[in-house]
């Protein structure tokens with residue numbers, strides 16, 4: 723059996739927890755890691771009472787998309803391997819990493835799909851978009867064009883997925899390369915876009931590691947929460963269904 727790599731209870735890490743997207747004015751780098759520190763109470767209770775159904779066996783699919791060389795692979799490698807490569811090696815098609823978490827005592831895994839940004843590999847990469855629970859759109863905070871292209875990446879990813887059923891993140895990388903003045907300019911545009919597409923905005927650096935861990939924990943906790951809530955809803959409706967069929971059986 724694979725060992726759990728990341729175990730967390732939300733009370734200790736304030737980044738881990740809430741379902742509703744952050745209010746836009748809080749979407750700056752700092753605010754994103756200082757959000758509410760509570761999981762949904764139904765989710766907490768279900769975890770305490772071990773009523774999370776099949777969630778412990780579930781794997782959430784996360785696709786990471788965005789222009790070439792914005793830093794998608796580095797982001798995943800920083801989190802999964804705590805490594806950073808300053809030489810650019812284009813991803814060909816897709817790469818894949820699996821990360822195991824324990825959230826509120828329940829095992830949970832993220833399947834991270836690192837897709838190619840280069841146009842010539844886009845066709846292969848897009849065949850892996852389907853079935854994503856989370857879409858991470860990456861841009862480089864030093865490259866305005868990569869932010870402009872974010873909408874197109876989202877559109878492509880949504881063609882293969884149900885827009886009402888995915889969580890969106892807009893992630894600005896390479897924060898270490900920008901001055902505070904430069905950064906605050908692009909941040910405004912990024913926040914505006916994040917609001918429009920209903921994504922949560924994060925800025926980070928894979929070189930320094932700033933915000934990387936917090937970001938993935940946040941992705942894992944939101945995906946987990948959604949899964950548990952869906953499971954509770956399913957078991958709730960099953961119970962109602964059982965009652966109805968029992969009633970029909972005895973003609974009540």
Ligand SMILES: Nc1nc2c(ncn2[C@@H]2O[C@H](COP(=O)(O)OP(=O)(O)OP(=O)(O)O)[C@@H](O)[C@H]2O)c(=O)[nH]1
Nearest residue numbers: 791792793794795796808810813839896927928929
């Ligand atoms: N300074 C700095 N450089 C970064 C950061 N993230 C990535 N890079 C550099 O940016 C270049 C591209 O990074 P990748 O992660 O390979 O980019 P990618 O988005 O996976 O590119 P494709 O696979 O072609 O789509 C590499 O030279 C990295 O070293 C960062 O946070 N800071």
Ligand SMILES: [Mg+2]
Nearest residue numbers: 794795812813
């Ligand atoms: Mg890559």
